[in-house]
Amino acid sequence: MNIELLNQASAFICQEADMLDHGEYAEWLALWEDKGLYIVPINPDETDFANTLNYACDDAKMRNLRVARLGSGESISTSPAPRTIRSVSRFRVLADDGTTVTVRCAQNLREFRKEIHKHYTANLTYTLVRTVDAEGDSFRIQQKVVRLLNASDALQCIGYIP
């Protein structure tokens, strides 16, 4: 097992989770490849995201619009904004071709807004492109798929980025 790669990937994903929980959306947007896709499918076994209906299938433009909406104050479902705390764990490198790394992990997300405390559990699968930034070896997100445990059920509205 390549522990160094596992550490690098999990450190990157934990940092991303922390950014989303703390509303650091500009920094979060900068983690992405230009052609990257953020996907929340309905069927947890789906692989053809382009030709099926998802909860979200965001390219760069939609990611920017989603972030803008969350901060706009124009949306009653996100004002006040939900607070979230997510834990990510159970990291596993599924593939590594030297350029891109595929990593899967578990996410437990707790949300609180107004009087309601909710819990969403998900499998996250990342396709990460190796890159080098000012602090050394790092990644850019080419694809992030959030497979909610109860995605095929009737959900309640989600006013943040899971």
Next chain:
Amino acid sequence: MTSQTTSKGHTLADLVQHDRVHTSLYTDPAIFEDEMEKVFANTWVWVAHASEIPEAGSYKTGYIGRQPVVTVRDRKQQVHVLLNRCRHRAATVCEGHKGKTNSFVCPYHGWSYSLDGALRGVPSPESYGDLLDKADYPLVKLRVEEYAGMIFATFKDDIEPLVDFLGPAKKWMDLFMKQGGGFPIKVGGEHRFRFPGNWKIQLENTTDAYHFPLVHKSFLSSVDKQTEEMLDFVEGPGFVEDLGNGHSVMVMIPDLVDLEANLDAPIPERFAALAEELRADYPEDQVRRIVRAVGGSGFNLNIFPNIACSMAFFRVLRPVSVTETEIHHAVITMDGGPEAGNRARLRMHEHFQGPMGFGTPDDSEAWERVQKGSNAGTDQWILLNRGLAKEQETADGRRSDVSAETGMRAAYRQWKKLMTA
């Protein structure tokens, strides 16, 4: 409700007036219980679109009111709507939302039924002697009729034919189905979500243009200028029309009532890239027809009590309890149509609809707040008099401006008729 008088001393008939309804319609559990019988078990209720059960053995489970049903296509292509309940000891015989099967087998004792509901097999029948004639115990079958691919069922054997119930709504259904762009319409998946509020709050919303610029401000900020102007319809030339039997249509964008008209009009900027992609495979007239269809219809057709043909999707509502409602927003695609066109439809649906859309969560928040606010006061009313001043009789019913509450008044008139019959 065994009595016709509520806890506030009103009769059921008093609770719906021509310009207002009583708040207890959102909050009274006894009224909800009554609605399950007098509304949902007493009229035509939508159960599926034909494309959701395309082949012999295709089924879809669902509910009429709170009663679980299965809609299934048999080997002769006939559609049946069956109560999802074994005749032996009541276990459901079909689980899962959609799928394909050869038969329905009860998991408890193995009674098996054919696709038309006939009881075929009873394991170890000897114990019954001659007490059990299988012909006496098919799955209970509802009356089923279909119009424009929309399948409806009813518990009432003596109710009017579906086409009579739909009446003037039929022509709007025909117009709505033009968004196949020359291809058959296909349900291409759905967003399902619940909100903590009464089902009639959602029923009203489909015919409520008034909320759009305010509740959907963040959505409007996320679209191009041309689309934003198109959706600026509250003071525009559209209208709401009561079509009778609780049905109504709200025309927001009159130019998009007939998707096969005005095909020579310039292609909107947001569809320019799609049109260019389609030109590789289709002649120009077909490109224009598909692109115009992809954008969706300019109206919402509300069909009482549980289905709407809403711009570019089907909205299905399911009452769960007096304070909880499940909504399905089913995306419509072109069966056999261009993948690029269907992808555009899917992305547009994701943009507005569903629990992570830019529109639905704000609707849901507004409805939740209606339910919460409805607990205030002891004898308060919900106002429905908007647009009443200018309402005019028409050949199909009555009509007022686009943000009139005419459609809500239509729905409550039908509610009253059913609840007090």
